[in-house]
Amino acid sequence: MGNPMAKNLMKHGYPLVIYDVFPDACKEFHDAGEQVVSSPADVAEKADRIITMLPTSTNAIEAYSGANGILKKVKKGSLLIDSSTIDPAVSKELAKEVERMGAVFMDAPVSGGVGAARSGNLTFMVGGVEEEFAAAQELLGCMGANVVYCGAVGTGQAAKICNNMLLAITMIGTAETMNLGIRLGLDPKLLAKILNMSSGRCWSSDTYNPVPGVMDGVPSANNYQGGFGTTLMAKDLGLAQDSATSTKSPILLGSQAHQIYRMMCAKGYSKKDFSSVFQYLREEETF
Amino acid sequence: MGNPMAKNLMKHGYPLVIYDVFPDACKEFHDAGEQVVSSPADVAEKADRIITMLPTSTNAIEAYSGANGILKKVKKGSLLIDSSTIDPAVSKELAKEVERMGAVFMDAPVSGGVGAARSGNLTFMVGGVEEEFAAAQELLGCMGANVVYCGAVGTGQAAKICNNMLLAITMIGTAETMNLGIRLGLDPKLLAKILNMSSGRCWSSDTYNPVPGVMDGVPSANNYQGGFGTTLMAKDLGLAQDSATSTKSPILLGSQAHQIYRMMCAKGYSKKDFSSVFQYLREEETF
Amino acid sequence: MGNPMAKNLMKHGYPLVIYDVFPDACKEFHDAGEQVVSSPADVAEKADRIITMLPTSTNAIEAYSGANGILKKVKKGSLLIDSSTIDPAVSKELAKEVERMGAVFMDAPVSGGVGAARSGNLTFMVGGVEEEFAAAQELLGCMGANVVYCGAVGTGQAAKICNNMLLAITMIGTAETMNLGIRLGLDPKLLAKILNMSSGRCWSSDTYNPVPGVMDGVPSANNYQGGFGTTLMAKDLGLAQDSATSTKSPILLGSQAHQIYRMMCAKGYSKKDFSSVFQYLREEETF
Amino acid sequence: MGNPMAKNLMKHGYPLVIYDVFPDACKEFHDAGEQVVSSPADVAEKADRIITMLPTSTNAIEAYSGANGILKKVKKGSLLIDSSTIDPAVSKELAKEVERMGAVFMDAPVSGGVGAARSGNLTFMVGGVEEEFAAAQELLGCMGANVVYCGAVGTGQAAKICNNMLLAITMIGTAETMNLGIRLGLDPKLLAKILNMSSGRCWSSDTYNPVPGVMDGVPSANNYQGGFGTTLMAKDLGLAQDSATSTKSPILLGSQAHQIYRMMCAKGYSKKDFSSVFQYLREEETF
Incomplete structure (x- = not known):
């Protein structure tokens, strides 16, 4: 994700200072004349507006607070924007450490996949x-069509996690419903049409239907390739679960959705789009 | 429900032959000059197009196959339309019995509440x-804005049950998500706005949001009065559960939704709108 | 199951009149000099104490109320004992029909598998x-070590269904717990020992542990062959679900257990022992 | 819990150095001639065998690694035993920090409540x-009847969490089953007897039955007072959930149990024994 995001900043004329744990990932930026450095600390030494994009909470903590982390050399007044999807409690903790150094931290996770990143159509929460939102918006607006202010530090993560939890629930619900309807004798296209004009309508039924043959141009039309992988959904549901446990919020269906995507990862669905839950439920009884 | 439906038929000029187990319910039709008779059999003797509207599968069986049921005096070629929401397996069974008598049976459950029934805006599945669909459509079109043909006998019920199962899942999912987001520090109106422009969007979030203060003109804005009662949702989920069990279809979230609405019925929510699941989840820990 | 049960009656000196839909199943009884007849009605004509053992509610209805069913020729005062595991509501319905014919009906489902049937160690509920219990006990005592009186018609089924629902829940719970403990670094035998001396103890942990290597002489020690099949457990959970739905009893974990065994049937576990849920949960994430 | 544990050490002749955040809690030990100090660091300065007992992971981190924590003054070769029930990942982290100071850390959570603590009948995992186990056993044996070695650091917590997760599942399962059986017409005492001689048997059914009137001397016989509170069970299930999420272990029923106890805390059951889940499920539908 970081690669197309950085390119959109270049297109808007921003000079870059780049670091990635995999040096190969930086090569094309080096060839294009951008600075490539050898640690997050070195980025902080040279830049005062920094965007981080990392896969897990642990990676984010390392990039900020590690031995060669940003905080080792961050300049006063710098704006640090973390676009990783991580635990909101970790975002808050990082924000405190950044503030102690006289700089500013914002969490700004994205929705939309690699395609949206390339075309500059991400949504930032x-x-x-x-x-400081205006300053963040100036940068993020180069990479995303929507930049939404959500509130205090951590609420960007909260919004992202909430959306994805509801998405997981509605997707599994759509898959269960379509499967039940088909077994009761309904034509899948007709059932989708009825749901979409009724109160069962949701993004998973009307825009991203999980049943092959119902819609074109979605992963279910292409053997569940592309899209948003089951492993990533399981990760986001783990974050939702952690947040719900620590805030003592009951999430009966959210928990169940988490367990279902966790199971799917172990059953060969880890790299398929998350709408493949229809296929997972659909498998026929064997005799 | 039967009352406003019958009135809409009157408005379209159809003469009525009416029966209800509660004689008082027929009084205003009698005063308006319509025939009121004393059993379903008597209706069948006088009319060759009959619409039934009953609360449970047991009631429907009684009205058709009981000692004074329609089948006792049904005329050959009659069109019998059952608008009850019942088990599709029962609809199929009734259809067979009706066919043996030389008449035609169709299931045509409705969505939309008493308000939609009054204004003629029901949806018939x-x-x-x-x-025979054209003949049914002529009558049902007097009472509903949408009359959708779903397939063989029982598929009307199947479509209704499927929609309501998905509705229950998306509503509980929306309630869990809104509650989690609020506890994580998000403003409810802002969270609803973000969900509704994102992939978590569903009818329960964008048209019937369960959080008081987010939308006007919905039950959550009126202490969960009016709307579609929790008891009725629990009943429809029981039908979904029965259909899933008999067709061996897995409904992990559908089952859970059924159990949640069943619990709510026992906790004082039976007469509140089904969106009150937000309130049910929201109650604070007491110390 | 019927075969070893009938043999135990023979051993106790009872003359038999036998019917099975598969004539081959009767051959060895014919060779041993017992009467084999060609319908349930024929059994009823010749015998006044009848034991039925059938796989589903539908089969039981056919055997009693079908065109050649027992009720066609049942003698007044006959004792009819149904050892099938079926919906208690069906048992009650059959009892009413039998009573109208002047005979007596009892439901007496069994627990214990084919092994227990052979050795006469079944439990009858x-x-x-x-x-009439004493009369039933005289016969059932030839086939089972425990014959427990449970109450009015249908309570035998109720007891069976309740036990198996709790069994399914404790088995899945044991499997989840053992798997979690192993992943947290505990030795499976040690974990089982700790659970069995603590409050987590249950039959599934101390007598029928689902983890290979923990106990000898159980299906988990033999690749989950033998024992009580996943399909049969899914069937019994379907009966529990139906009973819970019709009595409006919340079964949050029971429903979930039903769905899990339903899923397993579709994933190649249908003929394995129900303790194979450990294997189902255990499969590793693939990358 | 700390109070009766400390008294049992006194009874065995050990001199004590005591600290508690609530000074009043130390008064009776001061009066008995024991040393009372003003921080965990002060305990570490004077004692080389230290037992900690704290309510949460956060409290444990503070007591060891805080500004006045044990690690500030711990002596080389000291044995530090933490009897708190906390996240095993936190136990492992603390063990690393303790090891760096040249001391030894063991996790030794207990099962058994305040009564077992008084009578010296706790179980330590x-x-x-x-x-170092022999050295730990010498101390813990003064306070507990069972001291079980579970493996590497963190496995004591893992065993405790696993047992309590299975306990929660079997208790809810027993409550659902007893409630369903009663609604199907079974006598509760008879149903408990049948389960306890069958494969549904578990500690929750045979030793701690949740249905009032079935057993004497358990919380269900005393309006669910005493015993193990719902809040504590919800806390332990939160730890199980966190451990399962971080190890990617599916816990379908464990998650559901967590959510159910979380809901109960918000519905007025927080201080009742966790077997009150029967009462929670049992409440009747209101009309």
């Missing part, structure tokens, strides 16, 4: 001090 | 022999 | 009029 | 280096 931004949490942090409101006065 | 119709199952039965396709050649 | 009996529902019906208390005054 | 101990994780840590095996060579």
